[in-house]
Amino acid sequence: MTLKNAPAYIQLAVDIIQILEEHELDNETVLKALSIVTQDFESKTNNTSTSTS
Known part of the structure; x- marks a missing residue:
């Protein structure tokens, strides 16, 4: 697998x-x-999930 084909989080x-x-x-x-x-x-993830619940 090349980096080009890797998931975005791996590339990042x-x-x-x-x-x-x-x-x-x-x-x-x-x-x-x-x-x-x-x-x-x-924190941003938790705030997003609680505000959309």
Whole structure:
């Protein structure tokens, strides 16, 4: 399977990994930032699902 045929979430993950590696950030910084991003998108997902219920 090539990346071109991969699901959108896999393509996005690869892009994010590449961007983070290019910035040469330490792992702790990256993980903390990703935790914030995850919390933000989970909050948006929860708000969307509760407002449409």
